[in-house]
Amino acid sequence: MGLAIAHQLARRGRAVQVLSRRRSEAAGFVAAGMLAPHAEGLSGDLLALGQASLERIPAWVAQIEADSGLSCGLRPCGIVVPFASAAERDVYPTAAWGEALNRAGLERELPGIGPGWDAGLLFRQDGQIDNRRQLMRALERACVELGVRFQEGVEVQELLRTGDGLQGVTVRNAEAELQTLTAGTAVLCSGAWSGALLPQLPVFPVKGQMLSLQGPREALQRVIFGPGTYLVPREDGLLVVGATSEREAGFTEGLTPFGQRQLQAGIAALLPEASQWPPMERWWGFRPCTPDEGPLLGAGPIAGLWLATGHHRNGVLLAAITAELLAEASCSEASAATQRWLQAFRWDRFNRSAAPGAG
Ligand SMILES: Cc1cc2nc3c(=O)[nH]c(=O)nc-3n(C[C@H](O)[C@H](O)[C@H](O)COP(=O)(O)OP(=O)(O)OC[C@H]3O[C@@H](n4cnc5c(N)ncnc54)[C@H](O)[C@@H]3O)c2cc1C
Numbered sequence: 001m002g003l004a005i006a007h008q009l010a011r012r013g014r015a016v017q018v019l020s021r022r023r024s025e026a027a028g029f030v031a032a033g034m035l036a037p038h039a040e041g042l043s044g045d046l047l048a049l050g051q052a053s054l055e056r057i058p059a060w061v062a063q064i065e066a067d068s069g070l071s072c073g074l075r076p077c078g079i080v081v082p083f084a085s086a087a088e089r090d091v092y093p094t095a096a097w098g099e100a101l102n103r104a105g106l107e108r109e110l111p112g113i114g115p116g117w118d119a120g121l122l123f124r125q126d127g128q129i130d131n132r133r134q135l136m137r138a139l140e141r142a143c144v145e146l147g148v149r150f151q152e153g154v155e156v157q158e159l160l161r162t163g164d165g166l167q168g169v170t171v172r173n174a175e176a177e178l179q180t181l182t183a184g185t186a187v188l189c190s191g192a193w194s195g196a197l198l199p200q201l202p203v204f205p206v207k208g209q210m211l212s213l214q215g216p217r218e219a220l221q222r223v224i225f226g227p228g229t230y231l232v233p234r235e236d237g238l239l240v241v242g243a244t245s246e247r248e249a250g251f252t253e254g255l256t257p258f259g260q261r262q263l264q265a266g267i268a269a270l271l272p273e274a275s276q277w278p279p280m281e282r283w284w285g286f287r288p289c290t291p292d293e294g295p296l297l298g299a300g301p302i303a304g305l306w307l308a309t310g311h312h313r314n315g316v317l318l319a320a321i322t323a324e325l326l327a328e329a330s331c332s333e334a335s336a337a338t339q340r341w342l343q344a345f346r347w348d349r350f351n352r353s354a355a356p357g358a359g
Pocket of ligand 1: 034
């Protein structure tokens, strides 16, 4: 989110500084890169936000590629969700947006699919982007080319206020020196850690473990989004496998045998031949989740402080629209449509609906 927003602000001619504690811990480098509002079975405002972002992604990627000179690895390959029965398929929340498949259709779209699946939904409009190897680097390069300044290894420790407004931040650098930076406008996009700076934000970590296998090139054309496990085939045959969803793990780092076994079982059920493919990498990270699993977007509790956090499972998908909304809003250019989105995803919507008499 930080990179995507910095990029859009820099394109609008703003002077931007990105403060980052540790780029390698960012979920942006962890994610599978699925662009999957339909395959994920989203609903309501979150589905609409995901669809709006999906529509923007080709133009957004083209901008990043033009500004950076690097490819982002966008692959509009379609995603198949397999089910044990047609009855399960037909009650999937986004079934109306997909193409219904029977067993023969599944075998056509996913040669080698395991025997436990009798039905499926093909979402041709969903896809993937190679966030780990391409998108994040291209975004960083695009930002640098547009004059964004980076401070890596710098932790924001405190938000400084003057009256009702933001005055700046206190940061601690890698040499443990404290420094005050003045800023009247800032965007808080510290992912799963956002609550550490503003405890009233209802953001908590949901750990996810991943692994990758090297498959034959073009062995699998479409993403398979199974229950609990998904398989994302990159152009060069690398198969990205995700992901556990561990709410109780908090910020506990590291792989676990249980999590890795869960992924192996998922691979065996979805695409048995892939169990023989050589493992390449294993990693984990923390999704920034909220009580309704939707992001927190727009004005924060301090004037001048904007929020872009809580994107949970869909932050790669939602980066395009988030960057647009936040850049417009923080530059006082919000259209009526932007204001409607920001209203739907305001940070204090939980407190409001919990308040007695709230509508
Ligand atoms: C296993 C897994 C699989 C996923 N798969 C997908 C997927 O297929 N599709 C999809 O759309 N989304 C996916 N996601 C979700 C997506 O990765 C996240 O929603 C998104 O990356 C969140 O972006 P962010 O910028 O809010 O947080 P992050 O990417 O986590 O970045 C937060 C940054 O803030 C920095 N930071 C934190 N606190 C401070 C501080 N005090 N001072 C300075 N810096 C600070 C951190 O160091 C970090 O670099 C997945 C996530 C995980 C974990």
